[in-house]
Amino acid sequence: MNKGILITFEGPEGAGKTTILQHILPKLQANGVDIVATREPGGIRIAEAIREIILAPENTAIDGKTELLLFAAARRQHLNEKVLPALSENKLVIIDRFIDSSVAYQGYARGIAVSDVEMINQFATDGLVPDLTLYFDVDTDIGLSRVMSGNREINRLDLEAREMHEKVRAGYQKIAEQNPDRLIKIDASQPIDAVIADTLSVISRRFPEIC
Numbered sequence: 114m115n116k117g118i119l120i121t122f123e124g125p126e127g128a129g130k131t132t133i134l135q136h137i138l139p140k141l142q143a144n145g146v147d148i149v150a151t152r153e154p155g156g157i158r159i160a161e162a163i164r165e166i167i168l169a170p171e172n173t174a175i176d177g178k179t180e181l182l183l184f185a186a187a188r189r190q191h192l193n194e195k196v197l198p199a200l201s202e203n204k205l206v207i208i209d210r211f212i213d214s215s216v217a218y219q220g221y222a223r224g225i226a227v228s229d230v231e232m233i234n235q236f237a238t239d240g241l242v243p244d245l246t247l248y249f250d251v252d253t254d255i256g257l258s259r260v261m262s263g264n265r266e267i268n269r270l271d272l273e274a275r276e277m278h279e280k281v282r283a284g285y286q287k288i289a290e291q292n293p294d295r296l297i298k299i300d301a302s303q304p305i306d307a308v309i310a311d312t313l314s315v316i317s318r319r320f321p322e323i324c
């Protein structure tokens with residue numbers, strides 16, 4: 114039985130998810146909150162190894178369904194080894210990407226039936242749904258230009274056509290419309306300090322006990 118809180122960060126490339134997570138962590142920890150911050154795909158050795166395979170720019174032969182299954186395999190192992198144990202210890206777990214990334218990227222953008230993506234997500238997670246998802250929304254060109262001018266490695270998905278990234282963003286908008294209680298949209302085109310403030314405000318409104 115899970116007792117902790119699961120928050121996920123979602124959004125298109127360059128929305129600032131990783132940056133904002135790094136900024137809010139010390140603020141929440143200063144309030145005495147016991148937090149595990151992690152990411153998908155990755156967060157543990159086996160899932161980081163799967164991440165290398167999925168995201169290596171040379172692995173262009175990976176097809177959409179293989180990609181979906183690899184993300185799901187990484188997700189399952191990460192949940193079992195890291196997320197579920199932390200939740201059962203009453204911790205706050207924040208994951209940089211989770212189930213909605215598969216729906217937006219492999220479903221709406223790659224064109225795999227969303228019902229199939231949801232079925233695979235359900236199989237991989239045994240139906241675990243985040244308590245809250247912060248959806249960082251940014252214009253596609255702004256997000257991609259941040260990634261291209263930043264200092265993280267450029268991966269296979271960054272290199273997809275702009276049209277695919279537009280579909281990812283449109284997919285997130287649909288997921289947000291369909292899950293208005295769980296997904297809260299944050300305007301990630303604002304300066305970093307404003308995005309941090311909005312993020313903390315949403316978390317504190319939903320979970321006053323941790324802010």
Ligand SMILES: Nc1ncnc2c1ncn2[C@@H]1O[C@H](COP(=O)(O)OP(=O)(O)OP(=O)(O)O)[C@@H](O)[C@H]1O
Pocket residue numbers: 124125126127128129130131132133259260262263264265301302303304305308
């Ligand atoms: N609000 C912002 N304004 C300007 N630059 C930003 C903002 N947020 C993040 N950045 C910069 O944009 C780049 C991408 O940010 P970050 O890696 O945090 O995004 P991300 O959403 O995690 O991206 P991805 O999912 O593609 O890895 C970084 O160089 C970061 O410093």
Ligand SMILES: Cc1cn([C@H]2C[C@H](O)[C@@H](COP(=O)(O)O)O2)c(=O)[nH]c1=O
Pocket residue numbers: 126152153154184210211212214215216218219270271
């Ligand atoms: C979990 C998950 C991720 N993706 C994509 C989204 C990004 O392009 C990469 C991860 O890179 P990041 O720098 O850590 O954001 O993988 C996906 O397509 N499907 C998923 O389920």
